[in-house]
Amino acid sequence: MRVELQHISKTFGRVRANQDISLTFEEGRIYAILGENGAGKSTLMKIMSGYQSADSGQVVVDGQALDLNAPTDAIAHGIGMLYQDPLDFPPFTVLENFIAGRPGGFFPDRQSGRRSLVDLCTRFEFSLNPDAYIDMLTIGERQQLEILRLLSLDVRVLVLDEPTTGISAEQKTALFNVLKTLAHDEGMIIILVSHKLEDVIELCNEAVVLRRGKYVGRQDVPCPISDLVELMFGKVVPRQERPPVPVGEPALAVAELTITSHRLTVENVSLDVRAGEVIGLAGLDGSGQGEFIRVCAGLITPDSGSICLEGQSMVGYSYHTFAQKGIAFLPAGRIEEGLIRGMTLTEHFALTLPGKAPWINWARARQVTQQRITHFNVKGRPGSPIQTLSGGNQQRFALSLLPDNLRLLLLEHPTRGLDVESANYIWEQLLMRRKQGTAIIFISAELDEIVAYSDRILVFFGGRVTPVDDPAHMTAEHLGELIGGRGV
Amino acid sequence: MTTTNQTVSPAPTPPTPTPAPNAAGMLWRYGVDLLPTVLAPFIGIAVALVLTVLILEWQGADPGQAWDYLYEGTLETAAVRADVVAYWMPLAVAAFGLVLTFSAGLWNIGVEGQMVMGAIGATWAVRLFAGGNDPVLDHAGILVMCFVFAAITGGLWALVTALLKTRGGVNEIFGGVALNFIAQTFNLYLVSNGGPWQPAGSRATETAVFPEIARLTQYQNFRQLSLTPVYVTTGAFVLIFLIMYVSRWGLQLKAMGRNVKSAFLLGVRTERNIWLSMAMCGGLAGIGGAFRVMGPYATTAKLTANPSGGIGFLAILVVLLASRSAILTPFVSGVFAVLSKGGQKIESGFSWGDPPVELDRSLVRVLQSTMVLMVVLVFGVRNRFFPPRSAQPVTDDGEDTART
Incomplete structure (x- = not known):
């Protein structure tokens, strides 16, 4: 599988969130999208996962241009996104959340849903009780549930927006192990949107940097952290000597x-x-x-x-x-x-x-x-x-x-x-x-x-x-x- | 950085905005911008009238006849005109208050309950100062006390909503709706089923008729009309006009209505202004409530089960239709007063006609609400399909491109 973003542009009012961004994601690799707030990375990922539509440009999967009008369209083509705040229904149980959004008839099939949830949990060594209510779960567990839900929908491209915010160190290790398995053993494409350079260096194969809505460069990872910082912030020009400030009151x-x-x-x-x-x-x-x-x-x-x-x-x-x-x-x-x-x-x-x-x-x-x-x-x-x-x-x-x-x-x-x-x-x-x-x-x-x-x-x-x-x-x-x- | 513009420009000069193509083009753009704004109210009113005509036809009533009844019931004679004015004043005074809160972005739905509380406050003053056989105050004194009590009770009731908003995190819409119910229930408790203000032995859900000394002075021989509410309302209009167009405070309210966060950072004391504007609106609505219970004729000089008669809610529609303009509000409320009184006449006219046609009294409310809905809808459609220039994305001034 190969996902291409071709010449994506998007404006909000005066702000050009994305300007002619073209990227290619290859099978079996983990990518990081880096950039400061307002660099346009969230917008780009939302366009890719069908949450927002681009002003121009297209998303191409294996040579076929997609017509994305809603997240369900993207999921149907194998692209799923995990949002920063998990999009679940707190008053529901784990199982109900897992079933919600699945294609099917008017009456949800609880039996098969429970089976596939338990199977997935065993496979990835997540311990989620299908009958627990969502508001009892930690953010990390809710994230696990959301990943399993997307996987059960046969997603081949998984986009994660700041997944390590608010989860424990153990949960982070577990998450990274799963992501590595999914990419390297099962050939999925994992895309991580993050500020945390440490995470990027630990997990990813390649980092793509956006600045002010534009693509500024890519970098194979691992690499020195300062290389990523330089890409994100621009080169530091040595400062001209300035007379010392008269320090006042x-x-x-x-x-x-x-x-x-x-x-x-x-x-x-x-x-x-x-x-x-x-x-x-x-x-x-x-x-x-x-x-x-x-x-x-x-x-x-x-x-x-x-x-x-x-x-x-x-x-x-x-x-x-x-x-x-x-x-x-x-x-x-x-x-x-x-x-x-x-x-x-x-x-x-x-x-x-x-x-x-x-x-x-x-x-x-x-x-x-x-x-x-x-x-x-x-x-x-x-x-x-x-x-x-x-x-x-x-x-x-x-x-x-x-x-x-x-x-x-x-x-x-x-x-x-x-x-x-x-x-x-x-x-x-x-x-x-x-x-x-x-x-x-x-x-x-x-x-x-x-x-x-x-x-x-x-x-x-x-x-x-x-x-x-x-x-x-x-x-x-x-x-x-x-x-x-x-x-x- | 390369510039194509080779004219002399000193270094720190920012990029100049692209000039408009030509004068005609600019006029055209202004026209496109302005036309929907000007037409919106008329389109809305026209659609609402067409709907009303259709409903009348469906009910078997002749729309032409309805028009005649409307004229007959509101404008034809001095007597009916006086009735319209009597209805107009409380509506207008409550709407003036709402101009303040709506400008500040506060959706004071609680205005109906504030009117009820004002009516209760006025009645309380009557009981305190004109209750016995030997009143403490003279006529003018009692009237002043009635208005003061009405303004204070209405204002405090609104202040509860404001405090719930700023200190309790309760949106003023929800707080207002809840307090409306409480005010109406409290009013009903006072005047029904042996309530404290129901005369002993009476079974009617109302207080005793106020003594003459506590009623407004009747103007000439018009039973419903007194000039006092007209003077008070005019005074309120001048006050609101000065606040909205001359005072610093009015500008602060407008700024809060547009962006309360920016207004706060620019130095506006937003919390204090929320309290003040809500209390003022409640006070004015309370005075409107007092107008409704103080006569001048004996049949209307009492606290009934429904003292406001929905005028508070109607005032919300008025201010929406007048788009919060202090200048338009008196006229729009006048039109709504005509429609309300005319509606009663249309209904009674048809039911006494030959053959009798039974129309529902709420027909006029349907017309009024449809009008507001249509105007708001037309504005919404305009914003969607003809966005004002300022809201359109700018792609040609090269301002937000990346620095290198």
């Missing part, structure tokens, strides 16, 4: 923070930020840097640890109090959580301009808007609805909305989705603010951006943090290993 001091989210626990992070300093947060998506920056913004209350501003503890205060103290936060989703679709530029300023009066001075709002968008080089008119602006202009506008003389500016992927010129412009503005004494903490998926602009770096991996105090003399390999969880 302390802007924010956090100590021994512990943050628990539903995904992971970030433990024991300490950081002193001083005026005029730029701190880069590196790491694979979901390693804890998002949680950390939200704690600094006052959006998440940490489990323990201290946040100090001018010697005063800020734990428990609201985001708006943090904002009053001169701490600003720009989230990654500009139009989703930073700006308001459907409102004009002037309305944004009218909303955010400080003022005591209960009414809006529209003349002043328009005037300020015109001034600021001219100053920040935003291509748009004060009356334009924000969503009509391009991504770069939206980001410049978001920056122009921030008050001057901030104490601390927190940015999540400040240049994501922007071209080189727009990204440079954003950084010019940011460095200008830095010169005025604003401290900056930013998250980026671009290693060169992190290395180029940071005075110090915090590398996040699985909630653990490694500080890097001298990024200028840091090798790309070492940084790559830190990001991939090695060399700590």
Whole structure:
């Protein structure tokens, strides 16, 4: 069997999730699809498994182009996908879940279903009780059930989206053994979508890397972890020497923070930020840097640890109090959580301009808007609805909305989705603010951006943090290993 | 990076958006964008009218005759016009409140229960201040207290929904539906089966008629009409207009309605605004409920088993049809008041006609609901087949291509 993706393209609004991606998957091999959040790997796999349709391009199995309108079409052609959150019905039993989705008459055949479930369990040494209810099972067990269900439907291509999130080490070993058996002994194609480079190196034969919706390269595995990091993040250009920063007053001091989210626990992070300093947060998506920056913004209350501003503890205060103290936060989703679709530029300023009066001075709002968008080089008119602006202009506008003389500016992927010129412009503005004494903490998926602009770096991996105090003399390999969880 | 554009451009200049092909093309695009928006309400209303005509024909009633009854029952004489106005005011005042919450993205379905609670609050004030033989307050004082009590009870009832939403994680729609039931049941308990507010020995599910001093002042010889609700509603209109078009708070509500997450990050105190807008809406609905129980004529100056008469739900339809516009709401609620009163006349007219035709009273509700449904449907169809330009994917500005 041989599966080909030919020239797959897919756009969502302004975002080009997949741009002309062509890949070939050969029988008996285990592949990894790597890429940062938003690289387009999930979209590509959803297209392959019939969950979404491509704008153009096709899925070809053994020379035959498929017409996929629903996941059942893909399963009929032997392609099955295991989603990150198992798609099962919690109030049902294991057996009922196993039977659901099987082709057949109106009345499910419980006897034959039970037989084939028990057979499969024995074969793969999974211990699943057919009569147990799903909500009693662990995520790992639910995953096992889903794999067995897909196998019973004669799937020959198995796509797994982040399968090792939330399962135990033993379950992971069992899962990997089964996947290896399926691929190497039974000639199936296994495709793993993952962030976890360790898993990829342990399990896969080949890694395919996507970046910003495009195919950027492939790599035979095993290989050094830094090779994968380089493919994912781009080459690290040695940084030009920069004059040392005049370090100013302390802007924010956090100590021994512990943050628990539903995904992971970030433990024991300490950081002193001083005026005029730029701190880069590196790491694979979901390693804890998002949680950390939200704690600094006052959006998440940490489990323990201290946040100090001018010697005063800020734990428990609201985001708006943090904002009053001169701490600003720009989230990654500009139009989703930073700006308001459907409102004009002037309305944004009218909303955010400080003022005591209960009414809006529209003349002043328009005037300020015109001034600021001219100053920040935003291509748009004060009356334009924000969503009509391009991504770069939206980001410049978001920056122009921030008050001057901030104490601390927190940015999540400040240049994501922007071209080189727009990204440079954003950084010019940011460095200008830095010169005025604003401290900056930013998250980026671009290693060169992190290395180029940071005075110090915090590398996040699985909630653990490694500080890097001298990024200028840091090798790309070492940084790559830190990001991939090695060399700590 | 290669650029085909060789004009002088300084380094940090971002890419310029592609200019529109020409003026005519742009006008055409605007037209295509605008036309469905302008036509949508009319298409919806036309479809609803056609449906109503079909139902009338099916029931054996002459649609032309129905039109005459509608006119006769609502606009022909001063008396019927007064009735329409009396019905219009509580509907409009509740709808004004909903303009606030709907703008903030809060689907305050609980407005019906808030009206009932307002009616109960007004009745409570009557019992407190005009109960005995020697009332504590004069006429104006009692009326003010009635409105204040109605606004507070209605507002608190809405605040319960808001607190359930922000602190309890209960969606305001579910909270509202539940509180509607509770308000109606509580009202029924008060006035039925020996309830505390049912006069001793009475078997009617209503309170005693309010004393004259606690009724609204009748305007001329129109039994249902008082000018006080007209003044209060006008005041409410001015207030809502100022909030939505002049105040900073109104802009905050609109921002929350579009994207509550962004609004919060841009500094809007979203939780406080949810409480405030819900409480204000509940207060206005409560005042609308007070209008419904305070006369002026004796037959209507009492708390009945169903004080709101479904006006709260009708107000939801009004605001949906007016697409949350504070300016359109008075007119749309006026049209709905005409249709409601006219419906009663159509029904009674046909049943007394020759030969008599028995029409269901709910026919008008069907017409009103169909109208809203059709308008919403036409908007949905438009968004699906003629998406506004802003929602269309952009593929030609080279903005989101990869950096190298």
